[in-house]
Amino acid sequence: MSRAVAAGLVVVLLLLPWVGTGEYPLALLYSTFMYAALAVAWNVIGGFAGYLSFGHATFFGLGGYTTGLFLVRTGLSPFLTAPLGAAVAAGFAALAGYPCLRLRGPYFAVVTMILGLAVRAVILNLPWTGAAEGLWMTLPPWEPLVARRAFYYAMLAVALVTALAGRAVRLGKMGVGLEAIREDEEAAQSIGVPVVRLKMSALILSAGLTGLVGGIYAYDRSYIHPDFMFDLHLSVLAVLMALLGGRQSWAGPILGAVVVRLVDELLTVRVGTEAARIIFGLGLALVIVLLPDGLLPHLERLRRRAPRPPAAVPAAEARL
Amino acid sequence: MLRVGGVSKRFGGLVVLRSVSFQVDEGAIVGLIGPNGSGKTTMFNVITGFHPPDAGDVVFMRRRLVGLPPFQIARAGIARTFQVVRPFVGLTTTDNVAAAVLYGRGVRHVREARAEARHWLQYVGLAGAVDAPVSVLTLGGKKRLELARALATGPRLLLLDEVFAGLNPAESEGAVALVRRIRDELGITVLLVEHVIRIVMGLCEHVVVLGSGQVIAQGSPAAIQADPQVRHIYLGEGFDAAG
Numbered sequence: 001m002s003r004a005v006a007a008g009l010v011v012v013l014l015l016l017p018w019v020g021t022g023e024y025p026l027a028l029l030y031s032t033f034m035y036a037a038l039a040v041a042w043n044v045i046g047g048f049a050g051y052l053s054f055g056h057a058t059f060f061g062l063g064g065y066t067t068g069l070f071l072v073r074t075g076l077s078p079f080l081t082a083p084l085g086a087a088v089a090a091g092f093a094a095l096a097g098y099p100c101l102r103l104r105g106p107y108f109a110v111v112t113m114i115l116g117l118a119v120r121a122v123i124l125n126l127p128w129t130g131a132a133e134g135l136w137m138t139l140p141p142w143e144p145l146v147a148r149r150a151f152y153y154a155m156l157a158v159a160l161v162t163a164l165a166g167r168a169v170r171l172g173k174m175g176v177g178l179e180a181i182r183e184d185e186e187a188a189q190s191i192g193v194p195v196v197r198l199k200m201s202a203l204i205l206s207a208g209l210t211g212l213v214g215g216i217y218a219y220d221r222s223y224i225h226p227d228f229m230f231d232l233h234l235s236v237l238a239v240l241m242a243l244l245g246g247r248q249s250w251a252g253p254i255l256g257a258v259v260v261r262l263v264d265e266l267l268t269v270r271v272g273t274e275a276a277r278i279i280f281g282l283g284l285a286l287v288i289v290l291l292p293d294g295l296l297p298h299l300e301r302l303r304r305r306a307p308r309p310p311a312a313v314p315a316a317e318a319r320l
Numbered sequence: 321m322l323r324v325g326g327v328s329k330r331f332g333g334l335v336v337l338r339s340v341s342f343q344v345d346e347g348a349i350v351g352l353i354g355p356n357g358s359g360k361t362t363m364f365n366v367i368t369g370f371h372p373p374d375a376g377d378v379v380f381m382r383r384r385l386v387g388l389p390p391f392q393i394a395r396a397g398i399a400r401t402f403q404v405v406r407p408f409v410g411l412t413t414t415d416n417v418a419a420a421v422l423y424g425r426g427v428r429h430v431r432e433a434r435a436e437a438r439h440w441l442q443y444v445g446l447a448g449a450v451d452a453p454v455s456v457l458t459l460g461g462k463k464r465l466e467l468a469r470a471l472a473t474g475p476r477l478l479l480l481d482e483v484f485a486g487l488n489p490a491e492s493e494g495a496v497a498l499v500r501r502i503r504d505e506l507g508i509t510v511l512l513v514e515h516v517i518r519i520v521m522g523l524c525e526h527v528v529v530l531g532s533g534q535v536i537a538q539g540s541p542a543a544i545q546a547d548p549q550v551r552h553i554y555l556g557e558g559f560d561a562a563g
Contacts, residue, residue, distance in 0.1 A: 173422050173430060176411075180419045183408035189390035190368060190400050191473050192424035196389075248410075 013156055017149045026148040030220075032261040033152075033159035034213055038234070039241035039253030040159075040166040041209035045202045046239060047247030048175055050182030051101065053203075055112030056210050056238045058119050059089035061229035063211025064218030065123060068135045071219070078137075079154055082215035089211025090204045092119075097203040101196070113232065120230035134225035137218070151220045158216055162209045163254060169205070170250035178202055210238075244287055246294025255296050260284075321346040321509055322398075322477055327366055327376030329359075329533075336362045338533040339376065344477065344526075349503055349510045351520040351541075354530035355554050360513040361403055363530070364479050368400050369393040381476065394424055399470035400479040403513075405462040407454045413465055414438055414451045417472045424473025440468040444498060460491040464498075471502065478502065480512040484519050492516070496523055517555065521545065529554065 017026060038056065045051050063085030067078035078085075100111050123129050130136075139147065169175050177198050180188040185195050218224045228234075237260070245256025263283070267276035291298060322344040329337040337359045344350045352360050365371040367378055369390040378385040385393055399420075408416050417437035418430065427433045438450050444464040449457060457465060463483050470478055480499070484492050496519060502508050514520045520527060521541040528538040529550050537547045544550055551557055 171430065173428060173433075176415060176419045176422055176430060176433070179411055179415070180408050180423075183410050184406050186370065186390075187402065187406040187408065188419070188423075189370075190394055190402075191420035191469055192391050192394040193419065194389075194391045194423070 010160065017152055023145055023148045026145075026152045028261070028265060030148070030152050030155050032258055033155040034217060035237070035241060035261050036254045036257035037155070037159040037162040037213045038210060038238045039245065039257045040162045040250065041206050041213070042238040043242045043247050043250070043253045044166055044169055044178075044206040044209075045199070046206075047242050047253070048170060048178040048182065049199050049202045051104070051199065051203070052109045052239065053112040053206075054109045054232075054235050054239060055114075055116035056206075057230050057232060057234040058112075058116040059093060059207040059210035060214035060217070060234060061116075061119065061123070061226065062089045062092055063214030064224055064229045065129060065135070066211070067215035068137055068218045068224050069129065071137050072135060078215055078219035079150075082154075082158070082212050085215030085218075086208040086212040089214070090208035093204045093207030094200065097200050101199050101203065113235065116230055116232065116235060120226045123226045123230065130224075132226075134223055137222045137224075139219070139222050151216070154216045155213075158209075158212050161212070163250070165205065165209060166250040166253075169202070174198065174201070240284055240288075242294075244284060244294055246296035248293065249296055252294050252296040255299070256294065259295065321381060322367070322511070323377075323379045324363070324367070325377040325379070327363070327373045327378065329362055329366055329371060329373050336533050337366065337373070340530070340533070340535055341376075342528045342535055342538055344509060344511050346476075346509055347503070347507065348526055349499065349512070349524050351524035351527040352511060352513045352530065353515070353517070353520055353527060353554065354536075357532075358530040359533040360530055361481060364400060364481055364513065367393075367479065368398060391423070394473055394475075395426075397474070397476035398479065399424070399473045399475035399477075401463070401466040401470055401481055401483055403481040403485075405459065405466055407457075407462050407465050407469070409454045412451050412453060413441060413446060413449050413457070416454065416465055417441060417468045420469045420472035424475075437468075437472060440472045441465075443471065444468040445494065460487050460495070463487070463495070467498070467502075471506070471508075475508060477509045477511065480510060480514075482513055482515065484514060484516050492519070499523060517559070 042053065042056050046053050066085035066088040067081045070076045070081040070084065071078055096115055100108060103111055124132050142150065177193050180193050181195055181199055189195050214229065218229065241256035241260050242253040244259060245254065246252030264276065264280055267279055271279070325341050327337055327340045340363065352363065354360055362371060366373045367385065369385065369388055373386060380396060380398060383396060408419065414434050414437045417440050418433040421427050421433040421436045422430065441447065441450050444467050446461060446464050446468065449461060454462065454465065467483065484495055487495060499510060500523070503510055524541060526538070527541055527544045529536050529544060531553045536553065537544055537550050545555065551559060
């Protein structure tokens with residue numbers, strides 16, 4: 001995607017709430033931003049470095065509980081404390097990452113999944129987090145449409161920050177180092193890649209961004225419970241969206257998230273929730289079996305094969 | 321330049337290196353030879369930090385290497401290739417080498433690193449495979465790629481683990497010439513493990529012979545070939561490098 005197209009898209013998204021857009025489309029886009037941010041954040045450790053985490057809901061939940069507890073205890077708005085949620089998630093990743101990142105492949109996947117279940121069990125039993133009763137937050141007395149707009153912008157901001165971070169990692173020095181780690185850790189060390197430090201950084205960044213998403217989401221729900229804040233389904237969804245879109249690039253997971261979100265919504269509206277899940281699951285399985293690199297590389301190949309509009313060429317050259 | 325002093329290494333009950341000492345002088349091409357299982361590759365892994373030794377010392381340019389993680393040893397100026405080639409298969413040839421420029425030498429910008437990487441690919445004779453996927457390379461090509469990757473870290477000492485194995489005679493001749501060029505043009509010291517004795521004798525100025533984890537002889541190629549113990553254990557009594 002060229003820079004001009006991306007900038008245009010962002011402008012459209014920024015203006016959208018002011019052209020008479022109703023609550024439903026805003027809510028749909030809000031959840032699309034959220035999924036996109038989760039997938040891009042997951043991809044930093046899962047895609048670039050090849051450490052398939054099945055425990056990202058842990059970071060999401062920690063972020064959500066951080067902002068939730070701050071709101072309940074101090075009255076500080078999650079819009080302000082979301083970075084603290086990110087910090088708590090990142091801090092947890094820093095502690096858990098050191099032992100976990102010694103494991104590879106299925107072992108890493110399983111251990112991250114179990115860690116998520118463990119954290120959930122802890123929260124369920126800590127009285128000061130609301131435990132099994134969950135935690136209620138009070139939203140400001142906003143009109144429904146005003147609330148939708150506020151959360152729309154908040155999640156858009158989170159998604160943009162996440163996408164820019166993912167892009168910077170992928171295209172920069174760190175991206176090359178993480179790819180080397182994904183391919184062969186010993187060979188990477190032999191050319192000077194600080195393997196442990198680099199994958200720790202990737203996990204911490206990935207967790208922090210995921211915690212940021214959770215922090216905003218918790219406020220929007222205004223009631224949080226370990227069952228859906230530490231939901232394994234969410235961890236799996238992040239993996240699926242990234243794989244579906246293509247985990248080699250920073251933008252692939254965004255595409256995956258958009259496809260997942262829109263197809264899921266469409267199916268739910270048209271054929272009902274249960275049938276939607278079945279069709280959707282089969283579709284995902286097919287795509288992953290048939291296109292292991294995800295959708296994005298194939299789209300790019302199609303675009304390259306298509307004849308370019310002549311006007312676009314001088315414009316592209318002028319930018320260089 | 322490199323001094324290995326009294327290095328011992330055991331894996332469980334198996335003693336792989338027994339108080340090994342030798343020295344590599346700056347600017348030399350040194351051969352490390354010995355029968356299979358004599359500890360050559362383990363020696364490389366000790367020098368590069370992958371296997372910490374149980375005893376002994378490795379000193380490189382007056383710096384103790386024992387205890388340093390492999391990535392710091394690489395940055396200190398020791399590069400290696402692997403016995404079984406280990407390119408980053410999911411990356412292009414250029415990015416394989418660019419990773420070494422970025423992390424081995426501390427270059428910060430990917431674009432700059434890629435430009436330099438292309439230079440190294442040309443240097444090792446892979447000008448035709450710049451920016452290509454690794455899968456287009458033959459075994460010889462992959463070995464050259466590993467060499468380019470090692471060179472791109474800016475080493476003072478290059479450890480080559482059987483780079484000539486599995487190459488056809490023409491490829492092997494080209495590789496010998498390349499190793500000579502690396503030493504002569506770039507001034508990089510070379511320590512190589514090799515089984516093809518003819519190559520060792522033609523290329524190296526100094527040869528260290530390992531047998532069951534011990535240094536059984538070291539000296540000039542001519543002296544090594546004349547050594548009765550080496551002939552008995554490794555070369556075979558009737559051995560003649562010219563033949």
